[in-house]
Amino acid sequence: MADAPGIRAREVIEPQAPLRRHPSPDAALDTEALKGEHVTIDETTPEGWCHGTLADDGYAGWLPANALARPGEAATHKVAVPRTLVFPGPSIKLPPIEALSLGCRLAIVRIAEPFAVTATGGHVSTRHLAPIDDFADDPVAVAETFLNVPYLWGGKTSFGIDCSGLVQLALTACGIACPRDSHTQEAALGRAVSMGASACDLSALSRGDLMFWKGHVAMVRDRDTLIHANAFHMVVAIEPITEALARIAATGTDFTSVRRIER
Numbered sequence: 679m680a681d682a683p684g685i686r687a688r689e690v691i692e693p694q695a696p697l698r699r700h701p702s703p704d705a706a707l708d709t710e711a712l713k714g715e716h717v718t719i720d721e722t723t724p725e726g727w728c729h730g731t732l733a734d735d736g737y738a739g740w741l742p743a744n745a746l747a748r749p750g751e752a753a754t755h756k757v758a759v760p761r762t763l764v765f766p767g768p769s770i771k772l773p774p775i776e777a778l779s780l781g782c783r784l785a786i787v788r789i790a791e792p793f794a795v796t797a798t799g800g801h802v803s804t805r806h807l808a809p810i811d812d813f814a815d816d817p818v819a820v821a822e823t824f825l826n827v828p829y830l831w832g833g834k835t836s837f838g839i840d841c842s843g844l845v846q847l848a849l850t851a852c853g854i855a856c857p858r859d860s861h862t863q864e865a866a867l868g869r870a871v872s873m874g875a876s877a878c879d880l881s882a883l884s885r886g887d888l889m890f891w892k893g894h895v896a897m898v899r900d901r902d903t904l905i906h907a908n909a910f911h912m913v914v915a916i917e918p919i920t921e922a923l924a925r926i927a928a929t930g931t932d933f934t935s936v937r938r939i940e941r
Contacts, residue, residue, distance in 0.1 A: 686719040688730065688746040693778050694835050695745035697737060701727030707832030708739050709843065709858050713776075714753045714783025717746060735846070735858045751797045753783035755807040758814075758851070760823045760836040762806035768793055775800065779835035780820075780847055783810065813853035817939075818886055820848040821897050821905050824914045829907050841895050844907045844914060845888065848897065854939060860895040863888065868939040880919055888937045889919075891926055898936075 690711045698705040701723050709732075711717060717730040728746060731738040757778050764776035768790060778784075784807070785797040793801040814820050821844055830838025834847060842860040849856040849867075857863050871887060873879050880901045887898040896906035904922060907914045923933060 687749055688717045688719050688728070689749040690715045690717065690741075690745055691747045692745040693776050693782065694837075695741050696832075697732070697739040697741050699739060701725065701729070701740040705740070707830075709737050709832050710834040711741060711745075712782045712834065713778060714756075716749060717741065719746070734850075735856070737858050751785035751787075753785055753810050755784050755786045755794060756810055757782045757784070757802075757806060758808035758812075759806045760827070762802055764796070764800040764802050765793075766800070768801050777837075778802075779837065780823075781850060814851045816886070817845075817848040817852045817854070818897055818899055818905065820851045821845075821914070822899075822916075824907070825905070825916065827907070827914045829909055829912045829914070831909075839907050839914065841907045844905075845895050845897060849939070852941075854941065860890060860893060863895055864890045864935060864937060868937040871936040871938045873936060883919070883936065884938065886939060888939070890934045890937065891931050892934060894926070894931065896922065 690713050693713050695711045696707050697709045697711055699708055711732055716733040719728045719730040721729040726743045727740045728743045729740050757780055760780050762778050763774040765772045766775050786794045787797050788795050792804055794804045794807055795801055824844060827836055828838045831840050833839040834843035842858060842863060845863060846856045846858055857866050871882055873882055883898050883901050885898060885900055889896045889898060889904060896904040898904050902918060903916050904919050905916050
C-alpha cells in the first residue's frame with residue numbers, strides 16, 4: 679500500500695532511535711523509540727531528520743531518518759529481559775550485531791533452539807523473548823530488573839532511563855497502556871489514593887502504586903520502599919519512602935499524589 683501524500687508509515691530498525699525536540703544531534707532528548715515501533719512521518723529535512731509521531735504513545739518529535747524504514751513483517755515476539763544480544767548466526771561465539779532492550783519487537787521466522795531467528799537473519803536467545811501478546815504480571819518486578827541502570831533524561835532502555843520511562847516500560851510490559859511523561863501519567867493512570875492528613879502516612883500504600891511529585895514519578899515496592907530512576911542517585915534505585923519524601927521536599931518540589939492501577 680502506498681503512503682498517503684505527505685504521510686509515511688515507518689518502523690524503527692535500530693535498537694533504539696532518539697526522538698529529539700529539534701532536528702539536530704545535540705537537541706534535547708525527549709524520549710527514545712525502540713526497535714519495531716511504528717512511526718508516522720509527516721516531514722523530512724535534507725539533513726536526514728524525520729518529524730514523526732510514535733504509534734504507541736502519540737509522542738512527536740524528530741528522529742534520524744537512517745533509524746527508520748518501511749514497515750517489514752509484523753512483529754511476533756518482543757524482548758522480555760532488560761537486555762539481549764543479537765548474533766549473526768547460530769553461535770554465541772560470533773561477534774554480536776545488536777544489543778536490544780526490553781520491549782524491542784522482532785519478527786521471528788523460525789525457532790532453532792537455543793535461538794529464535796529473525797526475519798533479517800539475526801539469532802536471539804529464545805530465553806530472552808516472549809510472544810508479542812504475552813505480558814508480565816508485576817510492573818514492580820519488571821522495574822526491579824533495571825536496578826542500577828544509569829539515569830538518562832529521555833532514556834527508555836537498559837542503557838539509560840528516566841523516571842517516567844521506567845514506569846512506561848514496566849507498565850507496558852504488563853499490558854497496561856501508559857503515557858510517556860510523568861504529568862500525563864498522573865492525569866491518565868489509575869485512581870487517586872488518599873494518603874490521609876499527611877503525605878507521610880504510608881499505611882494506605884500498596885505495591886505498584888505510583889507516587890508523583892512535580893516532574894517526577896516513583897513506583898511503590900511495599901509500605902517502606904519505592905523504586906525510581908532519579909537524578910540524585912543517577913541510577914534506578916530502591917529508596918526508603920520516608921527518605922525520598924524528605925529529600926525531595928528539601929529541594930522545594932511538592933509531592934502531589936498517589937495513583938493506583940487496578941487491572
